[in-house]
Amino acid sequence: MGVGIEVNNLNAWFGKAQVLSDIKMSVKPNQVTAIIGPSGCGKSTYVRCLNRMHETVADAKVSGDVTVGELNIYKNGTAAVDVRRRIGMVFQKPNPFPTMSIYDNVAAGLRLNGFRNRRELDDIVERSLRLAALWDEVKDVFKKKSGASLSGGQQQRLCIARALAVQPEVLLMDEPASALDPISTGKIEELMFQLKDQFTVVIVTHNMQQAARVADWTGFFLMGKLIEFDKTQKIFTTPADKRTEDYVTGRFG
């Protein structure tokens, strides 16, 4: 099941440059939350702070509180790898492991963390591929064919299946469809409706129509600040802030 995320006083830096200031947000469980905003506003950095991927970049710093379910992910003694197992991530460019078969790609997260039960692994791989709506397309070849041999859209759904196989509570998606054609994009968006039954989904997008289509909640970021966070319908019809209105009506950004 999905869990909620409470973000308080979140600040992030690259070296001396502050890219996020004082973010406060309450992400609801089992809902799709979209993060929108112009390029460079900090929206990718924001989601990377939610599963401690931000700190993998040299010189990156972060402060503040992020609580996922009951887990304070920045508390001393919380291991980054444990956080990332509970909060899966899908990246902008599909990035399947090139030397692995489709099956091995999906199994990688569990296997490389020491999971060895073959039968259960088979089940999880099939379930994850079904959840990611890829099963029907690959079921005959998924043990032999390399993940890199799939089309871009299929690769991205493979990456989603790979993230789901670890059975996370939250799925972060960083512009998951921006490198895909409209049909593949449609499939990914459709997927999000189904995924929110089991997971909390946070998606970064600079496609406002996409946010309007898939998200229950939308947060608008500008220059490292969260300007407005509300129900998607409210953001797109009667935003409280002038800057949000300017952005969603296409007057800038």
Place this chain on the structure above:
Amino acid sequence: MLNRRNRIPQQVSFSRRATNWVATAAAASAALLVLAPLFAIFGYLVYKGIGSINLEFLTHTPRPVGEAGGGMANAIVGSGLILGIASLIGIPLGMGAGVYLAEYGKDRYSDAVRFTADVLNGVPSIVIGIAVYALIVLRQGHFSAFSGGVALGIMMIPTVARTTEEMLLMVPNNIREAALGLGIPQWRSTISIALRSAASGIITGIMLAFARVAGETAPLLFTAFGNQFWSLNPNQPTAALPLQIFTYAISPFDEWHRQAWAGALVLIVLIVVSVAAVRLAARRGSVRHTA
């Protein structure tokens, strides 16, 4: 060389077609020129050496001077022993250094490691032999396969380290991010994702280093030393093919000259076979990229 792929439609002007033809011919002959010495050497080796290769040559130790027959079996096995020791030293140390440089080292210390590796690569092999002689042979008081292996292993390190580093740097970073994002610890991701993605290039580098030291003679002169008899003890002076070839080639005896040629041919063939076998095995272990 100028096959159908290079054919150009009629409407293209004569001068452009002529330029294309000349450029293609130049590239093709350059390629031939590169291959020619290799085939010349190999051909000459076969011509001179094949006559002396027989079962006895491959299964017996050398006979005393003046007696016909005998072989280099002990040198073949000795070379295997020394190269095995060298690989045990050179491959893990080299790969370890390469992994450090590519995945962890972004500081001045790694610049120092990189520079040292490049310098070590340029150190003449006989100098490495003398150093190992002073550090190991003199202290132990005897020549040995072990000291020979150490000398060759040291020579393998820089090549293995730099190819490992370069191949790892070619693995796209988003693959590493994917692994980290799944909660896979970095050491595990380095071994199972990054190294695995770079495996074929790293194996090529290792085999290059292996093939290079397999023919080294100078560092073995005062380490492994050579031996006319069987010895499988790594603490004893041990025969090696390059040493045996060297000894026989500078001798005044025709029979030994013939055997030196045969030894050279065996050495080349063994190197080619081991490189090919490793590559085949590596290819079998990886998934195909198409259906």
